[in-house]
Amino acid sequence: MAEPVALDQYLESDQVTAPAAPLGFIDLTVADAYAPSAPGTMTLKLWINGSGKVVHTEIEKSDLPSDYSDAVAAVFSAASFTPAMVQGLPVNSIRRIETRYE
Numbered sequence: 001m002a003e004p005v006a007l008d009q010y011l012e013s014d015q016v017t018a019p020a021a022p023l024g025f026i027d028l029t030v031a032d033a034y035a036p037s038a039p040g041t042m043t044l045k046l047w048i049n050g051s052g053k054v055v056h057t058e059i060e061k062s063d064l065p066s067d068y069s070d071a072v073a074a075v076f077s078a079a080s081f082t083p084a085m086v087q088g089l090p091v092n093s094i095r096r097i098e099t100r101y102e
Contacts, residue, residue, distance in 0.1 A: 009092055010047050010048075010092040010093055010094045011084065011086070011091055011092065011093045011094065012093075012094050013084075013093070013094065013095065013096070015086070015093075016084040016085060016086050016091060016093055017085055017086055017087060017088075018084060018085040019084050019093065019095060020046075020048040020052065020081040020082060020083055020084040020093050020095045021081060021082050022079055022080070022081055023052065023079075023080045023081060023082060024080070026075060026076065026079050027075070028072055028075055028099070030071065030075055031068055031071035031072045031075060033071070034065065034067040034068040034070075034071050035068065035101070036064050036065050036068050036101055039100070039101055039102045040062070040063040040064040040100070040101050041062070041063060041064070041098060041099065041100045041101070042059060042061065042062035042063070042064050042069050042072065042098070042099055043059075043060040043061050043062070043096055043097070043098050044057060044058070044059060044060065044072070044073055044076055044096065044097045044098075044099070045057070045058040045059075045060045045094060045095075045096050046076060046077075046081075046094065046095045046096075046097060047092070047093075047094055048081050048083060048084065048092070048093050048094075048095055049083070049092050050083045050090040050091055050092050051083060051090070052080055052081040052082055052083045052090075053080070053081075054076065054077050054078070054079060054081065057073050057076060057077045059073055060096070064101055068101070072099055076097060081095070
């Protein structure tokens with residue numbers, strides 16, 4: 001069983017000197033199976049540890065169908081990031097991502 005994640009020990013973007021960033025291209029085509037019929041946006045909140053691993057994901061807001069939003073969240077949950085930095089040291093951080101479907 002995995003250890004619980006203390007989400008209150010993650011820094012917001014205004015508390016870091018360099019934000020976490022994806023290590024590569026994040027391919028959202030896997031979510032196309034759930035493509036909505038109308039444009040919309042969603043905001044994801046990612047908790048990224050000091051190793052660059054996403055340890056928790058939350059859909060903060062979305063006006064897209066839940067199947068599509070959940071598929072996009074799953075893609076970001078599996079992505080690898082460079083960790084956020086404070087004074088040159090990796091730290092746990094929170095990163096918000098807005099995606100748009102047009």
